[in-house]
Amino acid sequence: MQEPETDIVDFGYEKIPASEKNYRVENVFRSVSSHYDIMNDLMSFGLHRIFKRMLIEMSSIRPGDRVLDLAGGTGDISALFAPVVGSTGQIVLADINAAMMEVGRDRLLNKGISQVEFCQANAEQLPFADQSFHCITIGFGLRNVTHKEQALNEMQRILKPGGRLLVLEFSKPQNRFVAAGYSGFQSLWPVFGKLITGDASSYTYLVESIKMHPGQAVLKQMIEDADFETVKYHNLLNGIVSIHRAVKAQN
Numbered sequence: 023m024q025e026p027e028t029d030i031v032d033f034g035y036e037k038i039p040a041s042e043k044n045y046r047v048e049n050v051f052r053s054v055s056s057h058y059d060i061m062n063d064l065m066s067f068g069l070h071r072i073f074k075r076m077l078i079e080m081s082s083i084r085p086g087d088r089v090l091d092l093a094g095g096t097g098d099i100s101a102l103f104a105p106v107v108g109s110t111g112q113i114v115l116a117d118i119n120a121a122m123m124e125v126g127r128d129r130l131l132n133k134g135i136s137q138v139e140f141c142q143a144n145a146e147q148l149p150f151a152d153q154s155f156h157c158i159t160i161g162f163g164l165r166n167v168t169h170k171e172q173a174l175n176e177m178q179r180i181l182k183p184g185g186r187l188l189v190l191e192f193s194k195p196q197n198r199f200v201a202a203g204y205s206g207f208q209s210l211w212p213v214f215g216k217l218i219t220g221d222a223s224s225y226t227y228l229v230e231s232i233k234m235h236p237g238q239a240v241l242k243q244m245i246e247d248a249d250f251e252t253v254k255y256h257n258l259l260n261g262i263v264s265i266h267r268a269v270k271a272q273n
């Protein structure tokens with residue numbers, strides 16, 4: 023008889039064997055991929071665009087740098103990186119989900135950006151050499167990863183000494199009135215999802231995954247545990263979203 027799997031992880035509020043999580047997450051993003059961008063604008067009133075600009079501002083990237091847009095999905099962050107790294111730089115968009123990258127490839131080409139290399143990969147096992155990127159961003163991706171510590175260790179491995187990691191993610195509002203109002207607004211997301219994409223369950227997962235994701239201080243500790251230095255976070259919208267910035271130590 024087969025032993026039951028002991029590695030149990032969250033999928034929203036559900037507890038599932040770790041071996042099933044990537045498949046379940048993949049189904050969510052395959053289902054939402056064609057409406058992902060419009061839903062992002064709707065659910066954030068377009069504010070996600072500002073958060074992503076702030077991420078780029080905080081990345082200290084320069085022309086010629088090699089950057090990784092991890093869990094890059096439909097390519098918003100890569101599009102913002104492109105004019106900054108310039109023609110001598112290199113951008114790799116890595117994501118576990120082919121459908122999201124398909125949408126991203128088309129969007130970037132429509133914007134006239136052809137310098138982005140796409141790579142289907144799991145953040146827990148990145149197919150890149152040690153010390154090969156100046157900067158890694160992961161935007162609204164980390165909370166979907168099965169073993170977040172393993173992914174952070176991988177990011178540490180492939181960053182160059184002095185390289186920066188930036189994690190843009192939903193976080194915990196600091197004020198209880200903001201938290202209550204936000205929670206009420208989130209309860210509408212599955213309704214919007216059903217109306218616009220015909221799929222309520224993916225948006226239920228989205229809300230639950232946000233609520234289960236570690237808060238600012240816990241995530242900071244996780245990044246420090248992965249051997250990053252000068253880990254700082256910046257709350258946006260009272261902590262509904264946060265950006266964690268960390269640096270890999272110089273040798």
Ligand SMILES: C[S@@+](CC[C@H](N)C(=O)[O-])C[C@H]1O[C@@H](n2cnc3c(N)ncnc32)[C@H](O)[C@@H]1O
Pocket residue numbers: 047051092093094095096097098099116117118119122143144145146160161162163166167168
């Ligand atoms: C909410 S989307 C964010 C996309 C984009 N970064 C943005 O901010 O618009 C989350 C992305 O994470 C990807 N993802 C989930 N788990 C992953 C993993 N283990 N490794 C790499 N990408 C993953 C999903 O496929 C999806 O494209």
